Amino acid sequence: MKNNKSVFLILGVIMLLNACLVNGAYISSGKFPEGIMTVALAIMSFCMAYLSEHFAAKDERAQKIRERGVFVSYFWMLGFIIILMAIVNPYVGPLQLSGYHSLLLIASLYISVVFLNMVYYAKKY
Template sequence: MKKNKTAFLILGVIMLINAFLVNWAYLSAGKFPEGLMTISITIMSFCMAYLTDHFAAKDERAQKIRERGVFVSYFWMLGIIIILMALVNPYVGPVHLSAYHLLLLIASMYISVVFLNMVYYARKY
């Protein structure tokens, strides 16, 4: 298991550098940061590095962490989607995004929220 943890940490550091460089290029050009998925993959890698010890044993605790993390993430995503619907309203919303950018934002938020919830429940249980 130590190898998996090290591999996830190395992947997380590489993706963090990649996310910083890609998003910095978009932001410095004044565009929407299309490298949001690299940020969510970075979060996922670091979370998996933490969770490998918890998921190594195929017991009820690991199953409960997975189930609870995904279940609570559903409600978080409902809240995030409602907020995005209010912000991106074409008639009165202050933010104007294309459908691609909105889907990219939702997908990257979902990946991040699921794994961060799993880390939270791994520490709680």
């Protein structure tokens, strides 16, 4: 499993550098960062590098980490969606986002939150 950890770390570094390059160009031109999904994938890779040794054994601890991480992420996402609906309200909201950008933001947040919750519960259990 040590080999998987190094692969995930290398992929995470490559995606993080790619995310910084792409999102930096969008932000410097004053546009919405279209490459925000690469940030989420970099977070996922780093989390999987940590979790690979925990998930190597197919025991009930690994199953509990997965179940609890996804279960709690559901409630985090409900909160994120409620906050986004308040902020991106087309009538009184301060932000104007297209549907594509809203879905991109929600998907990126969901990927990040699921894996960060799994890391939290791997440390807790």
